[in-house]
Amino acid sequence: MDGILNINKPVGLTSHDVVARVRRLLRQQRVGHAGTLDPLASGVLPVCVGLATRVADYLSESGKAYQAEIVLGVETDTYDREGQVLNTQPVPDVSREQIESLLRTFIGPQLQVPPPYSAIKLQGEPAYRRARAGESLKLEARPVVIERLVLLAWEKPRLQLEIECSKGTYIRSLAHDLGQRLGCGAYLSALLRTRSGPLTLQESITLEQLDEALASGNLERYLLPLDIALQHYPALVVDAKTLQRVLHGNSFRAPGPESESLTFAPAPGRGKDGPHPGEQPQLARVCDEQGRTWALAVWKPEQRLWQPMRVFGPERGS
Template sequence: MDGILNINKPVGLTSHDVVARVRRLLHQRRVGHAGTLDPLARGVLPICVGLATRVADYLSESGKAYQAEIVLGGETDTYDREGRILSMQPVPDFTREQLEGVLRAFLGPQLQVPPPYSAIKLQGEPAYRRARAGESLKLEARPVVIERLVLLAWEKPRLQLEIECSKGTYIRSLAHDLGQRLGCGAYLSALLRTRSGPLILQESITLEQLAEAAESGQLERYLLPLDIALQHYPALVVDARTLQRVLHGNSFRAPGPEAGLWPSRVTGPGWRATASLQEEEPRLARICDEQGRTWALAAWKPEQQLWQPMRVFGPERRS
């Protein structure tokens, strides 16, 4: 059983809790999640089963979307409502225009410091464990991109935001940083993930729905092909001979990004270009067969002028 489940995680469960339940329902050991959601958060949690666990790292490359509720006037050690209150301050009578002006400063590429209570590992140990032990942590800032930040509602002291951002963005840190910028403190009080990569909330299923499908023998209807995790990469369609090289991990020659045109089809030494490359040239491509199924992800090696498979999903992959 291989594929991806679009699970609507409820409040109160950890991402690992959801993985454990899916393992029991599917009777599968190879199950993992892509993109952690805190217990406070709900919404889209991609669950990878079988071979799909090998594409989990790529599933959220095209970003995520959230709806967040933030409370102004307080700070907590976890940057959310479940933490210990560190300070309380009066909240000025901000207008929507004032808040929107501050929010605009958070748009675009930036460096963001993750919360001390996070799953980021320091010397092999999650940061939250060291923080719980009383250790004072200062995590390194990481590059993130906030593409969209819309003020949905403002009723003092609560505001609601719609957010689209790159993977690795912490909404708790965004709430904390917003409070710092406004001068009154802030923390995250509720979070709904509406999209993770290609998976959207409207198409998600609950654990109860999954349990019903397992009982009725209809699990396959909810399993999405692992190919969807790689759809944001350009495709190279190869013939049977080249595909065999790829499945054995061997490199192959085809024009790369520097050629100025993207090859959509590779047949032995020949190729057919169909589209100009964009400014941000991708250095990875998915390798597809004649039927359009993805069998590998390959990286362009400019020094050797060839493609090198870096993640192969066959020949063990089932039809």
């Protein structure tokens, strides 16, 4: 059983809880999620099964989208409603236009400091574990891109936002930073992920629907092919002989990135012309003549060859 499930995670469960539930339902051990959602968050959680666990890292390359509610005037240690209150301040009288003007300053490439209570590893240990032990943490800022930031509603002290951003963006940090800029503090009170890469909330299913699909023998209706995680990469269509080289991990010749037959869709923050030389590796999916994806390859400019870096066969079968 190989594929991707677009699960609508409910509030209250951790991402690991969802994976454990799917493991039990499917009786599969190779199950993992792509892009962690905190327990207070709900919405799209991609769950990869079998061989699809190999593409989990690529599922959110084309970015994510959220709807968020932020409360002004209160600062917590976790940057969300579950944390301990550190400070309260009066909320200034700001108009909708003033908030929209402030939001525009957050759009584009930037460096963002993750929350101390996050899953980022420090010397092999999650930051949240060290923070819970009372350690004062200062995490390094990381490059992120906020592509779209729309004010949906503003009624003091709450505002609702619609956000499109690169993977790695912390909405809790965005809430915290907004509060800092307004001088009153803020925390994230609710979060709904409406898109993760190609997966949308409208097409997601609940754990209950997954259970029903299994009981009725309709699981295939919801199990998406692993290829969907790689569709934002250009396709290298190869013949059967070349495909055998690929499946054994050998480099091969095919049109390079400068070829007019390939179109590199830029990931968020990489510019209109895609990744610049020396900044990001240029990747392409390797497909057979029927259009099925068998590997992900990286361009080696010195040798002018493609090198398989992630192979999904031959165990995919015929």
